[in-house]
Amino acid sequence: MTNILLTNADLLLTMDSARRELVHGALLIEENVITWVGTQETMPPLDDDTTRYDMRGKLVMPGMVNTHHHFYQTLTRVIPAAQDAVLFDWLKTLYP
Structure with a gap:
């Protein structure tokens, strides 16, 4: 299964307990599970097979709504x- 990284989101709603809204946010999906949410500067090391999507101009809301x-x-x-x-x-x- 390919991992997916969403980067450069104009705004990423974390849906965490602090309800953080991250400008230039990024989100990593591994094996269909969101495993990491943060900013470009704090991204974890990635596998070479990670599919990357540039989300400039987009709002990212993790989960099914x-x-x-x-x-x-x-x-x-x-x-x-x-x-x-x-x-x-x-x-x-x-x-x-």
């Missing part, structure tokens, strides 16, 4: 015609 369609609604909830609408009028406004 199922946002399905509710993420879309966070962007559209300020549309005046949808605010304070009853359910079906709200749905027709957001999903014409």
Whole structure:
């Protein structure tokens, strides 16, 4: 199994107990398990077979997060015609 290293993330949310947000963060996945999270400067030694991905311009959130369609609604909830609408009028406004 190939290991995966994500580097240069504009922002990496660690989801640790301190809720750290790392600028230029990096994340190492070994055998499908996140084994290390940190900054570029503190990366552990890597095997030659590690697949590397440059995450510049990206936000990295470790783990599976199922946002399905509710993420879309966070962007559209300020549309005046949808605010304070009853359910079906709200749905027709957001999903014409």
